[in-house]
Amino acid sequence: MKKIEGIAASTGIAIAKVYELKAPDLSFESVTIDNPDQEIARLEEALKISRQELEKIKEHTKKEIGDEHAEIFSAHLLVLSDPELINPMKEKINSENVNAEAALDAVATMFIDMFKNMDNEYMRERAADIQDVTKRVMAHLLGAHFPDPALINEQVIVIANDLTPSDTAQLNREFVKGFATDIGGRTSHSAIMARSLEIPAVVGTKDITASVSADDTIIIDGLEGIVIVNPTDEELESYHKKQEAFAAQQAEWGKLKDEPTFSSDGEQVELVANIGTPNDVEGVLNNGGEGIGLYRTEFLYMGKSELPSEEEQYEAYKSVLEQMGDKPVVVRTLDVGGDKELSYLDLPKELNPFLGYRAIRFCLENEHVFRPQLRALLRASAHGNLKIMFPMIATLEEFRQAKALLMDEKEALKADGVKVSDDIEVGIMVEIPSTAVIARQFAKEVDFFSIGTNDLIQYTMAADRMNEQVSYLYQPYHPAILNLVNNVIEAAHKEGKWAGMCGEMAGDSIAIPILLGLGLDEFSMSATSVLPARTQILGLSKKEMSSFKEQLLSMGTAEEVVAFIKEKTE
Numbered sequence: 001m002k003k004i005e006g007i008a009a010s011t012g013i014a015i016a017k018v019y020e021l022k023a024p025d026l027s028f029e030s031v032t033i034d035n036p037d038q039e040i041a042r043l044e045e046a047l048k049i050s051r052q053e054l055e056k057i058k059e060h061t062k063k064e065i066g067d068e069h070a071e072i073f074s075a076h077l078l079v080l081s082d083p084e085l086i087n088p089m090k091e092k093i094n095s096e097n098v099n100a101e102a103a104l105d106a107v108a109t110m111f112i113d114m115f116k117n118m119d120n121e122y123m124r125e126r127a128a129d130i131q132d133v134t135k136r137v138m139a140h141l142l143g144a145h146f147p148d149p150a151l152i153n154e155q156v157i158v159i160a161n162d163l164t165p166s167d168t169a170q171l172n173r174e175f176v177k178g179f180a181t182d183i184g185g186r187t188s189h190s191a192i193m194a195r196s197l198e199i200p201a202v203v204g205t206k207d208i209t210a211s212v213s214a215d216d217t218i219i220i221d222g223l224e225g226i227v228i229v230n231p232t233d234e235e236l237e238s239y240h241k242k243q244e245a246f247a248a249q250q251a252e253w254g255k256l257k258d259e260p261t262f263s264s265d266g267e268q269v270e271l272v273a274n275i276g277t278p279n280d281v282e283g284v285l286n287n288g289g290e291g292i293g294l295y296r297t298e299f300l301y302m303g304k305s306e307l308p309s310e311e312e313q314y315e316a317y318k319s320v321l322e323q324m325g326d327k328p329v330v331v332r333t334l335d336v337g338g339d340k341e342l343s344y345l346d347l348p349k350e351l352n353p354f355l356g357y358r359a360i361r362f363c364l365e366n367e368h369v370f371r372p373q374l375r376a377l378l379r380a381s382a383h384g385n386l387k388i389m390f391p392m393i394a395t396l397e398e399f400r401q402a403k404a405l406l407m408d409e410k411e412a413l414k415a416d417g418v419k420v421s422d423d424i425e426v427g428i429m430v431e432i433p434s435t436a437v438i439a440r441q442f443a444k445e446v447d448f449f450s451i452g453t454n455d456l457i458q459y460t461m462a463a464d465r466m467n468e469q470v471s472y473l474y475q476p477y478h479p480a481i482l483n484l485v486n487n488v489i490e491a492a493h494k495e496g497k498w499a500g501m502c503g504e505m506a507g508d509s510i511a512i513p514i515l516l517g518l519g520l521d522e523f524s525m526s527a528t529s530v531l532p533a534r535t536q537i538l539g540l541s542k543k544e545m546s547s548f549k550e551q552l553l554s555m556g557t558a559e560e561v562v563a564f565i566k567e568k569t570e
C-alpha cells in the first residue's frame with residue numbers, strides 16, 4: 001500500500017484498476033534487414049490495426065461528442081490510406097533494406113517538414129495529422145501501448161502526468177471512475193472538467209505516474225485529495241464504507257433539489273452552475289441548479305480541426321437555453337489561450353500564455369472568429385433567458401468595443417428579420433485586478449458582474465494557477481481577494497446591478513459564509529456543489545455574516561480569516 005497526497009479536485013470516492021494515459025516511448029533502432037517482404041508485411045499490419053482503432057474512435061466520437069468532432073479522425077484515416085505516403089515507405093524498405101520503423105520515420109518526417117513550411121493553413125494541418133497518425137503506427141510496430149481514452153471499455157481510474165481539456169472531454173464517464181494527475185491545481189481545466197463529469201479526481205500529486213503500474217488497484221479519495229495505491233483489505237473496506245456514507249449524504253442533499261435558496265434569516269440568493277457543454281445541463285438540473293452562471297463556450301472549439309460554424313454554435317446555445325426553460329443562462333464568449341490551445345489557429349507560442357493573447361484580446365482582433373459567435377448567441381436568444389458576458393476584460397475600452405460588435409450584429413440580424421431577444425443582459429467577468437479596482441466605473445456600463453476568482457486570484461497573487469509548486473498562493477480567503485470581491489459587489493449594488501461569482505471560490509464552504517455576508521447575489525459553481533451549498537446557506541444568517549464584514553476585510557492573513565469563519569460557523 002502507498003498513500004499519495006494531492007489536491008482534491010472533484011468529490012467522491014472511486015476504486016478501480018489503473019489506466020495509464022501516457023505517451024509511449026517511440027524510440028527505435030534503425031537496422032538493415034534481409035527480408036523486405038516480411039518488413040512490408042509488418043508495416044501493413046501496423047497500418048491495418050491503426051486504421052481499425054481510428055474507425056472505432058471516430059464512431060465513438062461521433063456518438064458521444066458529435067459529427068464535427070469526428071471529422072479529425074476521418075482526416076487521419078485518409079492519411080493512413082494515402083498511397084503517396086505509404087508507397088514511398090515500402091519503396092524505401094525494398095531499395096534500402098531498412099526496417100519498417102526507419103522507413104516510416106524517414107518518409108513521415110519528410111512530408112511533415114514539407115507541409116509544415118507551406119504558406120497554407122490547410123497543408124500545415126495535414127502535417128499535424130501525419131505526425132499524429134505516424135505515432136500510432138510506430139507504437140504498433142514497436143509493440144508499445146498507445147493510449148486511447150475514448151476506447152476504454154472497463155472500469156478504470158485514469159492516471160496521467162496531466163490531462164488536456166480535450167483528453168478529458170474524450171473520457172467515457174461510464175467506465176472512467178476517476179482520475180489522478182501529477183500536475184495541476186483545483187482550478188486547472190482538467191479539474192473543472194472532472195467536476196462537470198462528476199467523477200472523483202485528485203490532481204497535483206507530483207509523482208502519481210511514477211508510483212503506479214498498469215493493473216494496480218487504486219483508490220481516489222476526491223474528498224480529502226488522497227490516492228491509495230494497492231490498498232490493503234482493511235483500507236478497501238473502510239473506503240467502501242466511506243463511499244456508502246457519501247452516497248447517503250448525497251441522498252440527503254437531494255431533498256433540497258427543487259427548493260429555492262434562502263439563508264436562515266430569509267434572504268434569497270441564486271445558486272447556479274458552471275457548464276462546458278450542452279451535455280452538462282442534465283447534471284445541473286439533477287443537482288438543483290437554478291440556472292447556468294457560466295457556460296464555457298471554448299469547449300465547442302476544442303478537439304476539432306477547424307472553427308465551429310455559426311450554425312453548430314447556434315444549435316449548442318439553443319439546446320442549452322431550451323433545456324433550461326426560463327432559468328437564466330449566462331454564456332461566456334470564447335476564452336481561448338492560457339491552458340486552452342486551439343491547434344488549428346496556429347497561434348505563436350508565448351512565454352506567459354496566461355498573461356498573453358487570450359480571450360477578449362484575441363476575439364477583438366479576430367472578428368472573423370468573434371462575430372459568428374455573437375450572431376449564433378443572438379439568434380439563440382429567442383429560445384430562452386440568455387445573458388452574455390465577456391471574459392478577461394481589463395479595460396473599459398475592451399468592454400465598449402466588444403459590446404459595440406454585439407450591437408452591430410444585433411442590428412444586422414434584426415434588419416434581416418431574424419428574431420433576437422431585446423432583454424439580453426450584457427456583463428463581464430471580473431478576473432483581472434484592474435477591473436476589480438475600478439468596478440465602480442464599470443458598473444455604470446455593464447448589466448452585471450461575474451467574478452472569476454480562478455484568474456483573479458492568480459493575477460492578484462501572481463501565482464500561476466497551473467503550477468502546483470505555487471498552489472499555496474491560491475488563497476481565496478486572502479484579505480486582498482476579499483477586498484477586491486467586496487469592491488465589485490458594492491460597486492454593482494450602488495448602480496442597481498447584480499454581482500455573481502463563477503470562479504471555484506463560489507462553491508467553497510469556507511468562502512460561502514463570507515460571500516453571503518458581502519452580499520453576493522449569485523453563486524455559480526460545479527453542479528455537484530449546488531446542493532451542499534444550499535444546505536449550508538440554509539443554516540447561515542446573512543445578517544450575522546454581514547456583521548463580520550469590516551473585521552474580515554481588515555485582517556492580515558488568509559489563516560486569520562479561516563480561523564475566524566470556522567469559529568463563527570461551527
Ligand code: PEP
Nearest residue numbers: 431452453454455502503
Ligand atoms: C475564472 O477565471 O474564475 C473563471 C471562471 O474562468 P476560467 O476558470 O474558465 O478561466
Ligand code: MG
Nearest residue numbers: 431452454455
Ligand atoms: Mg478565467
